[in-house]
Amino acid sequence: MGGYPLRLIYTAPGRQEIYNLQRDAIRRSKSYIFIENAYFTDDTLLRDLIKARQRGVDVRVIIPLETDHGAITRNIALAANTMLEHGIRVYIYPGFTHAKAAIFDGWASVGSANLDRLSLKINRELNITTSEPEAVEELLEELFIPDFARATELTEPIPEQWVDYLIEMFGDYIF
Numbered sequence: 390m391g392g393y394p395l396r397l398i399y400t401a402p403g404r405q406e407i408y409n410l411q412r413d414a415i416r417r418s419k420s421y422i423f424i425e426n427a428y429f430t431d432d433t434l435l436r437d438l439i440k441a442r443q444r445g446v447d448v449r450v451i452i453p454l455e456t457d458h459g460a461i462t463r464n465i466a467l468a469a470n471t472m473l474e475h476g477i478r479v480y481i482y483p484g485f486t487h488a489k490a491a492i493f494d495g496w497a498s499v500g501s502a503n504l505d506r507l508s509l510k511i512n513r514e515l516n517i518t519t520s521e522p523e524a525v526e527e528l529l530e531e532l533f534i535p536d537f538a539r540a541t542e543l544t545e546p547i548p549e550q551w552v553d554y555l556i557e558m559f560g561d562y563i564f
Contacts, residue, residue: 425488425533481541495525
């Protein structure tokens with residue numbers, strides 16, 4: 390019987406395994422980081438990605454600008470602008486993607502965790518990880534390559550409004 394070696398990682402109140410392992414993967418990455426996530430609002434992860442890009446890592450993020458929560462969309466837009474400003478390649482998914490996947494130099498993580506405070510620090514979430522080359526390649530070919538092609542790469546900042554910063558400030562405690 391075949392298969393891949395997998396590791397289950399999770400988050401629950403008081404246990405931030407997904408968050409900690411993904412932050413560690415970002416800090417250790419030397420070649421590339423590909424992320425696709427519906428909700429990207431965590432400022433610490435954003436700073437870690439900026440530092441990775443400054444080290445020369447190819448960082449690409451696929452996010453939607455249409456979500457099922459209007460206010461969080463504005464947080465995502467501000468995060469996209471910050472990423473773009475720091476040389477991170479941002480791809481805007483057409484419509485709503487609910488994918489929660491990442492590849493960090495050949496280590497893949499897929500599961501239920503969004504990149505927001507609720508998923509990473511409060512909710513009970515479960516991701517599956519592997520560094521099995523065949524599985525990582527399959528995720529790349531089945532999700533990331535098609536979605537990079539389907540999405541539009543952001544080349545200009547998304548227009549911002551003053552209320553976006555108010556939402557972002559309070560959103561750090563809500564989302």
